[in-house]
Amino acid sequence: MKFQKSSFIFVAALAVLLIAAVSFSGCLGDSSHDDHDGHDHGDPNASYDPLDNESVGQVVNGSKILVAASVVPQTEFIEKVGGDNVIAISMIPPGAGHTYDPSPRQLEDLSKADLYMQLGSGEPFETNNMKAFAEMNLNMTVINSSAGITLIQSGSSTDPHIWTSPKCAIVMVENTYKGLAALDFANASYYRANADAYIKELEALDAELTAELSDLKTRNFMVYHPAWAYFARDYNLTEISVEVDGKEPAPKDIVKFIDIAKENNISVIFVQEQVSITGATAIAEGFGGEVFVIDPLAKNYVENMRYVGQVLAEEMS
Ligand SMILES: [Zn+2]
Incomplete structure (x- = not known):
């Protein structure tokens, strides 16, 4: 399957859609919790698993879409929606904290990315790096995963950890679908079906948690x-x-x-x-x-x- 580099029209249309800030069910509450001004310590030995040669080849020849994200759970969402058409990388490796600095090898991989699913929730890693990432890779479309999610205020910033709520995860998966469908419109129905199947799983999880924690x-x-x-x-x-x-x-x-x-x-x-x-x-x-x-x-x-x-x-x- 050959991935066609996107038409800008669809990307523009998508931007309009996201700006319209569609409201989703759930994940829209508002409450204040503990401050999140600080940064977690993270594991200093956390390491990034670089793309292997085969993956680099598939990305370069356009047979796979390389999608970058900030945290590991997002790579699960991206793979669930993108299926065989995507390779997903997390810029913050497992165990690393919010103030992690990407390695040169990560930046090399990121320079080939087609799409970045930004958390967009005040994540310090993104505040520190997104501008440089976008300047380094002008071909990379950046999509806001938290569009449609009401963020929790935390001190002078917002709490970045949107992914730990399955209700928010459903919105993030929907935004992932929009990003992939805009970039690779020829396969939009494939991404839609994948997203629907995974959202069903997330809805079941949400129902279970609601019952269990009632x-x-x-x-x-x-x-x-x-x-x-x-x-x-x-x-x-x-x-x-x-x-x-x-x-x-x-x-x-x-x-x-x-x-x-x-x-x-x-x-x-x-x-x-x-x-x-x-x-x-x-x-x-x-x-x-x-x-x-x-x-x-x-x-x-x-x-x-x-x-x-x-x-x-x-x-x-
Ligand atoms: Zn954290």
């Missing part, structure tokens, strides 16, 4: 890094983050969070893999609870979110 003993949960504000908003929960301005909590904060945990019947602090958990462990010890790992950046999105829902429901019941 009747709980407490609606408050404690996390180290505040990656779950959209999830919390869309399932009527409250995220309490113990990370303070992107840093480990100070001793006085640890005392405060121990009290908050006790007051709210909290038994667990959720942390993410590869992030320092010293402060979280100290707090958990203080209220006699435990630290439990959940991953906001896993690739197998539906399975992972189902798991997260089960863990939260169990701990909050």
Whole structure:
């Protein structure tokens, strides 16, 4: 299957569509949560898996569309919609944080990308890099994944973690469809069918989570890094983050969070893999609870979110 480089008319039409800010069901609530002024620490050894020679060849000869995104779950959305026609890369590798700096090899791959699915949610990585990315690759169409999502205000910025709510993921998948269909109109019906099938899965996941998280003993949960504000908003929960301005909590904060945990019947602090958990462990010890790992950046999105829902429901019941 030969990918035809897009006609600008369709790209322009798409831009108009996105600017029209279509409103989608769900993911439109509004609430304020913990500040997200800080940046998570991330794993300093996180590494990007570069495109292999075969993939580079397919991108260069136009038989595959190279779609870049900022975080790993987006690559799942892109592959679900694009199927065999796309190769997806995440610019923030698994385990890296919001202030990750892309490597020269990543920039080399990105220079061949046809499309960038920008989170568009105030992600610091994008604030730091998108302008340079666009200037480096003038052939790359940039599409805003969060068009149609009401962003959560966080301090002076917005909370970037839109993907952790399946309701938001549905909107992101729809935007991914629009990006691919505009770029490769000849295959639009293929992308539509793929998107519809995946959205069905996400809707089923959403229904499951809604049911599972409806009747709980407490609606408050404690996390180290505040990656779950959209999830919390869309399932009527409250995220309490113990990370303070992107840093480990100070001793006085640890005392405060121990009290908050006790007051709210909290038994667990959720942390993410590869992030320092010293402060979280100290707090958990203080209220006699435990630290439990959940991953906001896993690739197998539906399975992972189902798991997260089960863990939260169990701990909050
Ligand atoms: Zn984060």
